[in-house]
Amino acid sequence: MQDVKDITIIGAGPTGLFGAFYAGMRGASCRLIDNLDQVGGQLTALYPEKYIFDVAGFPKILSKDLVKEMAQQALQWKAPVHLGQKVVGLRREEQDGKPLFVLVTDQEEFPSRTVIIAAGIGAFTPRKLPLKDVDQWYGKGLHDRVLNPQEFAGQRVLIVGGGDSAFDWAVNLHGIAKSILMIHRRDGFRAHHATVAQVQAFCAAGQMELRTFWELKAIAGGARIERVTIVNNKTKEEETIAMDRVIPQLGFLSSLGAIAEWGLELEKGDIKVASTMETNIPGIYAAGDVAVFPGKLKLIATGVSDACVAVNHAVHFIHPEAKVAPGHSSNMAIFGQTED
């Protein structure tokens, strides 16, 4: 059994990392647990080489570079990070008349005075193309994730999807791929206006092509992908086009796993919280993409904000005599109690 921490954060993505940083600012002891083998969550696992444009103060930064900076910031207080551990259960105990949460992973037990769930979209797997025998093309030109954009240099690329990820990759691979064709099954996009406008500008300049109401019907080739057949879902027109790479960006199948069974109030798979990030279980907080409340937006910028708010309320939960806001409670005597 590990030692008791003030705050245990599930998830070491941007939200969890900033939570660990802010816990240190508030003088609270903290640990991070993540299912993945590296910190950074989706940024590390799914798109380390993608540029991000919407983190305050960074007009443009590679995902992996942002994670590196955030990890340095987060871990300056030496909070332990337990990677490659899957949370499988939660025991609720008591210590000195106060609640104690024991997080159980597939390897260890972690007692904690409070818990912040910053699990992002939970354990996630990319949604696959609905094509028969699609699995045979992985390793032959089919990519659920783009880990190394340079692999696409000089290649003819098909991107399937109409969300932020699809548009982001169209922009990120522009100037690298030989050609980019993007298809989407309808003409509405689930992506930020500015990114869509950028792709449209590239299209207008003849530098890529975006077709709406087109779907992927078949992938063909031999040792590698050689061509794709796409179909217009309105006119039923079909077209076969020479292609080297296919990148489906169809979203993720996500799952909270064991967390869904703790009695937390959920809404469409997300954890309901107040604007204080409190869940319906006192002492358990949620922050970032996994949390939902009126006005909630799923961005890195909002996740890191949620994390600070959650940490503040966790500190207040541990020390009800401390006011919630920082700098209104930092009487050292009070905080001395929280040091392990």
Next chain:
Amino acid sequence: MQDVKDITIIGAGPTGLFGAFYAGMRGASCRLIDNLDQVGGQLTALYPEKYIFDVAGFPKILSKDLVKEMAQQALQWKAPVHLGQKVVGLRREEQDGKPLFVLVTDQEEFPSRTVIIAAGIGAFTPRKLPLKDVDQWYGKGLHDRVLNPQEFAGQRVLIVGGGDSAFDWAVNLHGIAKSILMIHRRDGFRAHHATVAQVQAFCAAGQMELRTFWELKAIAGGARIERVTIVNNKTKEEETIAMDRVIPQLGFLSSLGAIAEWGLELEKGDIKVASTMETNIPGIYAAGDVAVFPGKLKLIATGVSDACVAVNHAVHFIHPEAKVAPGHSSNMAIFGQTED
């Protein structure tokens, strides 16, 4: 009269700047208005040379550098910035059956479909030392603001106060000043635990001194400050100490100015909002330090998050047919309407 914008943001500090960035991401037209002559708000006006440690992704960054990056990010969509203009009034009109807000400054009129108030602590003036004839020492060693830390190189410095600003300057001037004495009238601090702990570590190492229950009683000298007299408010003991510089960090007298008269619901001088950043006046939002809601924290990290949420709801207010969240509403036809 200027042209009609989707969103007019009052305040070009970090929150306002990120609001302008995110307005562009959502395809909304936008302008910024600020009373100050430069963007960046307090960061530029009060502490451009101070290191900030609590912005996500920056383990350490100078205020002025953060502002530079944020301005580049914000202004990539060419939103006009109207500096040195004081907001003096608001007219509520109608255009095509929809509300139109006309912001009146001391120089111009700015019509807008929505307004986001990101005014920080409003127009602010540093709180002065409660000493007779204190004004005579400005320019002779008394500093309400530290614009150039190098000015303090080799100097004996007295910092008065127990808030974040006082502790931040103690840390920032450590290694620059010849000596630092910090005094505070009580033993509770309104500062982050980590910064207080850092100062205490410097004190333990004999590198600076922190005295609680001491107050500044008098400043003396000739052409410049030469010494100060401090008094212990418990024992009444007095001590006169040779000193070159005095930095009072006693907070600010702030004022919302004309904004306080618009019928917005206020709470202790802040504007009450929902977690969607909506005020009690439909179409007017508040974000950042000026906004208050349950769980609200006053940090740059939370202000920029507020700004995104406010922008989303402003876009929804203009186009009720658009869903609130981005990427669920970016049908280009709808957004085409908002372009000026």
